[in-house]
Amino acid sequence: MRLEIRLAGFGGQGIIRAGLMLAMASCIYEGKNAVQTQSYGPESRGGACKSEVVISDEDIDYPKVVEPDILVVLSQEAYNAYVETVKKGGLLLLDPGMVPLRESKNVGVRVFMIPAAKIAEQLGKTIVANVVMLGALVSITKIIGIEAFRKSLLSNIPKGTEKLNLAALRKGYEYGKKLLEEADTSLNIA
Amino acid sequence: METKNKAMLSGQHFMNGDVACAEGAIAVGCRFFAGYPITPATEIAERMARRLPQVSGVYIQMEDELASIAAVLGASNAGTKAMTATSGPGFSLMMENIGLAVMTETPCVIVDIMRGGPSTGQPTMPGQQDVMQARWGSHGDYEIIALTPSSVQEMFDLTIEAFNLSETYRVPTFLLADEIIGHMWERVNIPSAKSIKVVNRKKPVTPPSEYGPFKPDEDLVPPMACFGEGYRFHATGLTHDEYGRPKTDSAEVQQDLVQRLCEKIRRNSDKIVKVDRVLLEDAEVAVVAYGIASRAALSAVRKARAQGIKAGLLRLVTVWPFPDKQVEEVAQKVKALVVPEMNYGQIVREVRRVAKETPVIFLSKLGEEPHKPLEILDALGEFRK
Numbered sequence: 001m002r003l004e005i006r007l008a009g010f011g012g013q014g015i016i017r018a019g020l021m022l023a024m025a026s027c028i029y030e031g032k033n034a035v036q037t038q039s040y041g042p043e044s045r046g047g048a049c050k051s052e053v054v055i056s057d058e059d060i061d062y063p064k065v066v067e068p069d070i071l072v073v074l075s076q077e078a079y080n081a082y083v084e085t086v087k088k089g090g091l092l093l094l095d096p097g098m099v100p101l102r103e104s105k106n107v108g109v110r111v112f113m114i115p116a117a118k119i120a121e122q123l124g125k126t127i128v129a130n131v132v133m134l135g136a137l138v139s140i141t142k143i144i145g146i147e148a149f150r151k152s153l154l155s156n157i158p159k160g161t162e163k164l165n166l167a168a169l170r171k172g173y174e175y176g177k178k179l180l181e182e183a184d185t186s187l188n189i190a
Numbered sequence: 191m192e193t194k195n196k197a198m199l200s201g202q203h204f205m206n207g208d209v210a211c212a213e214g215a216i217a218v219g220c221r222f223f224a225g226y227p228i229t230p231a232t233e234i235a236e237r238m239a240r241r242l243p244q245v246s247g248v249y250i251q252m253e254d255e256l257a258s259i260a261a262v263l264g265a266s267n268a269g270t271k272a273m274t275a276t277s278g279p280g281f282s283l284m285m286e287n288i289g290l291a292v293m294t295e296t297p298c299v300i301v302d303i304m305r306g307g308p309s310t311g312q313p314t315m316p317g318q319q320d321v322m323q324a325r326w327g328s329h330g331d332y333e334i335i336a337l338t339p340s341s342v343q344e345m346f347d348l349t350i351e352a353f354n355l356s357e358t359y360r361v362p363t364f365l366l367a368d369e370i371i372g373h374m375w376e377r378v379n380i381p382s383a384k385s386i387k388v389v390n391r392k393k394p395v396t397p398p399s400e401y402g403p404f405k406p407d408e409d410l411v412p413p414m415a416c417f418g419e420g421y422r423f424h425a426t427g428l429t430h431d432e433y434g435r436p437k438t439d440s441a442e443v444q445q446d447l448v449q450r451l452c453e454k455i456r457r458n459s460d461k462i463v464k465v466d467r468v469l470l471e472d473a474e475v476a477v478v479a480y481g482i483a484s485r486a487a488l489s490a491v492r493k494a495r496a497q498g499i500k501a502g503l504l505r506l507v508t509v510w511p512f513p514d515k516q517v518e519e520v521a522q523k524v525k526a527l528v529v530p531e532m533n534y535g536q537i538v539r540e541v542r543r544v545a546k547e548t549p550v551i552f553l554s555k556l557g558e559e560p561h562k563p564l565e566i567l568d569a570l571g572e573f574r575k
Contacts, residue, residue: 020375024204028379036375039558042229042313062484062489062563063374 003143004065005053008075008082012045014130017156019051025144025152026055035063048077070141072133074098092139112140112179119171128168135172140180194416197245207345208233211301212288214349215273221247222272224261226254226280228454229313230369231303255280259287266296269416275301278320279310289328290361294425295360297391300350302364303372315558316369318481318532319402324364325510331448333455335462336364336510338480343374354389355462359454360411368532369558372484394421402432410454450479452541459511466505473502473571476524478517478541480506482560483530489564501570512540521545528569529562
């Protein structure tokens with residue numbers, strides 16, 4: 001089965017690294033096929049930025065995302081651009097602090113709001129907001145085992161930041177888990 | 191000292207295409223890189239800067255692309271396998287000395303990670319707009335070899351192949367990838383050192399007194415001594431005889447030289463050309479594609495088959511010399527050919543030349559997104575029974 005994930009925000013949020021960590025966890029640490037592609041502007045920070053991951057048990061021909069099963073947005077601009085692209089029955093994960101205006105008519109999508117930047121700030125560094133988000137993604141979607149993701153995370157971060165990143169992963173994972181438990185009943189209504 | 195394990199990262203990796211290209215170069219014995227960073231090829235230079243010193247190689251960041259390719263030619267003439275990597279604007283700047291590489295028959299590998307052009311265009315966006323420039327960008331008549339990887343694994347494998355071809359035919363060889371393939375991360379299996387085929391340039395067997403650096407063997411390729419090895423080696427961009435002596439007023443020498451520079455590739459094109467044939471046996475319509483467009487094409491062909499459309503894919507691994515025979519063979523069997531390219535119509539010209547009466551449908555794509563499989567499927571859908 002082919003699974004498509006799109007992560008979008010702006011340059012500097014670690015969007016590309018986030019996609020890479022997911023793909024690597026799946027490919028190297030879980031033995032599936034995975035590919036990550038990216039799109040960004042010439043600016044080093046602030047421009048629109050998109051990272052796409054395709055995971056499959058089979059050989060992956062087309063490496064880009066066509067209709068995401070999972071969309072993660074970390075900016076209002078990214079929300080506006082991609083919210084309507086999510087597959088029916090798909091998932092949308094967003095940071096409500098970064099996406100204040102949420103007026104999508106894409107009703108077939110389950111929405112999870114993770115205040116990733118705020119949680120990261122409480123940990124001392126907003127730079128790990130991407131890892132908080134991925135922690136939540138792992139616990140909500142279960143597309144990757146937490147152990148595989150932890151290994152991928154550790155092989156993608158600079159030495160000396162392990163403690164901070166693992167804390168961000170744990171916080172995000174727990175937040176997602178809690179959200180999922182709370183959401184269980186309301187999901188049926190939607 | 192160089193150790194085998196440092197040159198060869200045997201095992202499974204998750205890499206991007208640019209890095210895999212650098213690793214392929216190191217695996218096949220490239221020990222010199224001169225370049226000027228440019229998006230989306232910068233990661234190749236970065237990787238080479240880190241890796242070459244580990245294997246006793248030399249990395250130089252030059253002042254520009256003109257100097258980069260010049261340094262590569264110098265290193266190659268001194269006997270070292272050498273490479274540079276760039277993108278459209280830098281590729282344009284290299285054209286003059288690429289002609290010198292052709293004329294002096296200096297083996298070298300030039301990687302072009304294609305972005306959107308013309309000019310500085312769209313630096314971070316993909317394109318396949320330099321395929322004709324690779325073929326014709328320098329002046330005069332000549333032939334070169336160009337390979338078009340479509341996966342990260344092929345960025346590794348075809349970089350090795352590019353060096354081997356360049357050394358075999360004493361000709362500049364191009365690796366033409368697009369931004370997506372260059373920046374894409376995928377699994378790469380790096381084999382053991384002994385399972386990699388490494389070709390080194392033919393050395394002279396004649397004594398120095400009889401050696402001519404441009405005196406060809408039967409296969410039209412002259413053996414190549416290195417500068418400083420004891421052989422007289424005069425190299426010039428001027429038309430020259432077999433000893434490298436300028437002959438600027440002899441029609442005969444000009445005729446013989448230009449003909450040989452072209453024919454050493456044309457006559458060997460069967461050995462050089464590689465294509466990948468997918469589901470072509472009973473195909474009634476075929477896609478001809480390379481690089482990123484071939485990934486969408488493969489998906490489209492599989493979808494078409496699921497709908498009962500007899501579609502196939504001819505993926506070009508070599509674009510230069512153009513696979514005339516292979517394309518013609520497919521063209522004769524099918525009702526139509528579909529050619530998707532991330533440009534405004536380049537390789538499709540070659541396909542039309544070879545396809546003759548068979549209709550050729552061209553699908554152009556420019557900008558950020560590659561062709562979607564459904565766009566190619568739409569073109570194939572017309573051949574539903």
